[in-house]
Amino acid sequence: MIDxxxxxxxxxxxxxxxxERALASLRGIAASYEDAGFVEWNDFSVAQxxxxxxxxxxxxxxxxxxxxxxxxxxxTELTALGYGSDGGPGPRPEYGPxxxxxxxLDPDGSSVEAVHNGEPRGDGTVLDHLWLRVRELDAxxxxxxxxxxSVGYSVTRLPDRSRVHGDGASFSLIEGVPTENVHLAxxxxxxxxxxxxxxAGRRAGASSLGEPGERPExxxxxxxxxxxDPDGHNIEAVFHDRxx
Numbered sequence: 001m002i003d004x005x006x007x008x009x010x011x012x013x014x015x016x017x018x019x020e021r022a023l024a025s026l027r028g029i030a031a032s033y034e035d036a037g038f039v040e041w042n043d044f045s046v047a048q049x050x051x052x053x054x055x056x057x058x059x060x061x062x063x064x065x066x067x068x069x070x071x072x073x074x075x076t077e078l079t080a081l082g083y084g085s086d087g088g089p090g091p092r093p094e095y096g097p098x099x100x101x102x103x104x105l106d107p108d109g110s111s112v113e114a115v116h117n118g119e120p121r122g123d124g125t126v127l128d129h130l131w132l133r134v135r136e137l138d139a140x141x142x143x144x145x146x147x148x149x150s151v152g153y154s155v156t157r158l159p160d161r162s163r164v165h166g167d168g169a170s171f172s173l174i175e176g177v178p179t180e181n182v183h184l185a186x187x188x189x190x191x192x193x194x195x196x197x198x199x200a201g202r203r204a205g206a207s208s209l210g211e212p213g214e215r216p217e218x219x220x221x222x223x224x225x226x227x228x229d230p231d232g233h234n235i236e237a238v239f240h241d242r243x244x
Contacts, residue, residue: 006046008055019044022114026074055180056110059130059131063128065114066120068089070116086103096117132173139230146200150193150197182233198227220244221240
């Protein structure tokens with residue numbers, strides 16, 4: 001599964017207000033953790049950008065909705081508050097026969113979607129899928145083909161994109177003006193898988209952003225490793241050892 005997705009934002013207060021409203025309207029979910037520079041809603045979070053961590057740009061992120069009427073209400077409420085529409089509610093048959101979505105723009109201009117495409121997962125997650133635009137589709141696909149198996153994900157090459165999918169939220173890679181500055185973490189079943197993820201990425205030519213190891217600053221038993229994908233995103237595998 002995707003363990004967490006973090007967006008770096010220009011104005012944390014403005015982004016917190018947007019996502020608080022978006023996720024409360026859509027799922028009735030309040031923030032699960034917050035500190036001075038970071039707010040989290042289960043598997044999704046925003047963090048204040050700074051000198052060393054630039055703002056996330058051109059991301060598309062979709063959240064699960066329980067019904068079409070929830071999608072309609074979500075879009076109406078957010079656009080009434082002044083957030084820009086990126087596409088009104090309606091079927092999107094190009095994505096699937098039951099796909100129904102609506103789109104708004106967050107304070108940094110990323111496209112945020114509410115989607116109903118069958119019953120939402122009952123695991124407490126909010127993410128449904130992401131779209132990452134990449135400079136070179138083949139290079140990005142080869143990176144994820146190398147690292148995905150170690151964390152239970154697969155990659156399917158399609159005519160116009162590549163889809164990275166597993167148990168939980170998926171994401172697609174599509175060539176274009178690239179998305180910038182995303183932190184995406186996969187959930188690993190054990191520390192061995194975290195090491196395998198890092199080794200596979202390094203063998204595929206990726207730069208390490210953090211060797212496999214304990215990260216007690218996050219919590220006891222947090223074991224993670226970090227790689228830069230071909231577009232410079234910080235991609236992580238993490239094992240949460242709750243026995244510690």
